Amino acid sequence: xxxxxxxAALAALATGATAQTIGFSQIGSESGWRAAxxxxxxxxxxxxxxxxxxxxxxxxxxxxxxxxxxxxxxGVDAILLAPVVATGWDNVLEEASEAExxxxxxxxxxxxxxxxxxxxxxxxxxxxxxxAGEWLVENKPEGECRVVELEGTTGSSPAIDxxxxxxxxxxxxxxxxxxxxxxGDFTRSGGKEVMESFLQAEGGGENICAxxxxxxxxxxxxxxxxxxxxxxxxxxxxIVSIDAVPDIFTAxxxxxxxxxxxxxxxxxxxxxxxxxxxxxDGTVPPKFIQTExxxxxxxxxxxxxxxxxxxxxx
Ligand code: AHR
Numbered sequence: 587x588x589x590x591x592x593x594a595a596l597a598a599l600a601t602g603a604t605a606q607t608i609g610f611s612q613i614g615s616e617s618g619w620r621a622a623x624x625x626x627x628x629x630x631x632x633x634x635x636x637x638x639x640x641x642x643x644x645x646x647x648x649x650x651x652x653x654x655x656x657x658x659x660x661g662v663d664a665i666l667l668a669p670v671v672a673t674g675w676d677n678v679l680e681e682a683s684e685a686e687x688x689x690x691x692x693x694x695x696x697x698x699x700x701x702x703x704x705x706x707x708x709x710x711x712x713x714x715x716x717x718a719g720e721w722l723v724e725n726k727p728e729g730e731c732r733v734v735e736l737e738g739t740t741g742s743s744p745a746i747d748x749x750x751x752x753x754x755x756x757x758x759x760x761x762x763x764x765x766x767x768x769x770g771d772f773t774r775s776g777g778k779e780v781m782e783s784f785l786q787a788e789g790g791g792e793n794i795c796a797x798x799x800x801x802x803x804x805x806x807x808x809x810x811x812x813x814x815x816x817x818x819x820x821x822x823x824x825i826v827s828i829d830a831v832p833d834i835f836t837a838x839x840x841x842x843x844x845x846x847x848x849x850x851x852x853x854x855x856x857x858x859x860x861x862x863x864x865x866x867d868g869t870v871p872p873k874f875i876q877t878e879x880x881x882x883x884x885x886x887x888x889x890x891x892x893x894x895x896x897x898x899x900x
Contacts, residue, residue, distance in 0.1 A: 606636065607636070607637045607660075607662045608636050608637070608638055608664045608666060608858075608861070609656075609660070609664075609665045609666070610627060610640050610665075611641050611653040611654055611657070611666070612624055612641065613645060613670045613694075614642055614644045616739075616771065616772045616773050617774075617801055617803040618803055618829070618833065618900040619801065619803070619829040619831055619851060620772075621900060622851035623668070623852075623854075624640075624899070625851075625898065626898070627666070629899075631854070631858070634862075636858065639657065639660065641653035641656070643670060645670060646670070647669075647670050647674060650669065650670060654678045654682060654689075655678065657687070658682055658685045661685075662687060663687070664687060664688045664704075665682060665687055665689045665690070666689075666692055666854070667689055667690070667703075668691070668692040668693050668694055669694050669695070669743075670739065671741035671742050672696055672741060672743045673696075673697050675696045675697075676698050676702070679698050679702035679703060682702075683701075683702055688703075688704040688861065688864060689702070689703040690703065690857045691703055691705070691707070691708070692707055692853040692857060693707070693708045693709075693849070694742055694744060695708065695711070695743040695747075696743075700873050704860070704871065705871040705874065706874050707857045707860075707875045707877065708874070708876070709849050709879050710879060711743060711747030711748055712748075712750050712751040713879055714744075714747075714748055714751060714828050714847045714849070715747060715748035715750060715752040715753075715755070716755045717751075717755075717847045717881050718748070718751070718755070718826045718827070718845070718847055719752040719753070719798070720755045721881060721883070722755075722762065722826055723755060723759055723762065725824065725844070725845075726761075726796060730795070732763055732765045732793055732794055732795050732796075733794075733797070734764075734765060734767070734784045734788070734794055734797050734798075735749070735752070735764050735768075735797075735798045735800075736768070736769075736770040736777050736780055736797065736798070736799040736800060736805070736808060737749060737767060737769040737770065737800055738771070738800035738804075739771050739772050740771075744801075745769065745800055748828060749800075752764075752798055764798075765793075765794075766787065766788070768780045768784075772800065772801050772803060772804060773803060773804065774806050774807040775807060777799060777804025777806065777807030777808045778808060778810050779807075779811075780804075781807065781808035781811035781812065782811045782815075785811060785812070785815045785817075790815060791815050791817045791822065791823060795823065795824065797823055797824070797825045797827075798827070799826075799827040799828070800827070800828060801828055801829050802827045802828065802829040802830070802831045805825050805827035805834065805837075805846075806833055806837060806843075809837055819843065820838075820841045820842045820844055820884075821841065824844050825842070825845075826844055827843070827845075827846050828849060829847075829848070830847070830880075830891070832892045832898075832900050834846045835882070835891045835895070836888070836889070838888035839884075839892070841884070845881060845884075846881075846882050847879050847881050847882075848878070848880045848882060849879070850877045850878065851898065851899070853877070856877070860875060
């Protein structure tokens with residue numbers, strides 16, 4: 587990596603150029619948040635004069651691995667990777683490292699050695715789950731609270747860490763219990779389908795006090811299922827989720843959702859800043875560049891928050 591760093595820095599100094607060609611292996615378009623991340627990344631690249639080579643993996647790790655190999659063969663200056671799952675990246679990351687192409691992880695983590703990538707830009711995913719859980723601890727109705735959980739994509743770092751964080755927050759609160767937990771794959775349709783089965787299994791929803799969804803899209807699908815079951819989401823069943831997409835703010839304004847934890851879709855800005863500095867003069871970024879996790883509730887003028895985000899590509 588050191589040899590590359592000097593070579594790249596010298597080349598950049600000689601030409602006055604920063605990173606010009608960057609490959610981006612995106613997971614797909616499972617959620618509104620993912621669509622916004624793609625839009626923002628394209629915009630950031632355009633504003634910086636970067637030739638962004640985009641590859642949509644359609645949720646398949648093998649497609650991401652093939653895309654990274656193709657980027658290596660093309661001799662790109664750097665690679666952005668939003669990894670669909672946490673495991674199984676060692677070989678391809680080693681190949682990128684051997685080719686002296688820096689890799690930056692976006693929004694999700696991998697379980698490979700951190701020597702194999704330059705930096706990771708993302709939120710503290712455990713903390714997000716904790717913020718959601720703390721909101722429920724403070725806002726649940728009196729008495730026992732039976733919670734259902736819609737998990738993200740199985741094996742993905744946000745699904746693992748958001749589950750952990752929520753459990754950390756409710757630990758010691760014996761009146762809160764997670765009674766059902768199943769993946770909705772971060773999609774609206776998955777959230778609706780799984781929520782329908784939760785409602786059926788839990789007395790038509792009578793036995794459910796709250797829903798924790800690992801993203802807003804699944805919460806939005808679940809809201810539809812709750813309404814179709816004749817219940818009042820946001821009142822009969824409290825709803826807390828993660829992302830802060832525009833549609834969750836309209837749901838909040840209508841009283842159908844209660845709280846969300848924001849995940850910024852602008853991972854590319856900090857990633858390109860880090861890459862430009864690295865390729866220009868060898869500045870090595872920290873291994874983790876953390877973005878903010880802000881909680882929004884119905885008290886935060888949801889329609890104003892909707893207006894701020896509605897044109898951002900969600
Ligand atoms: O990795 C980030 C998560 O992926 C977002 O919270 C979710 O909406 C997306 O699919």
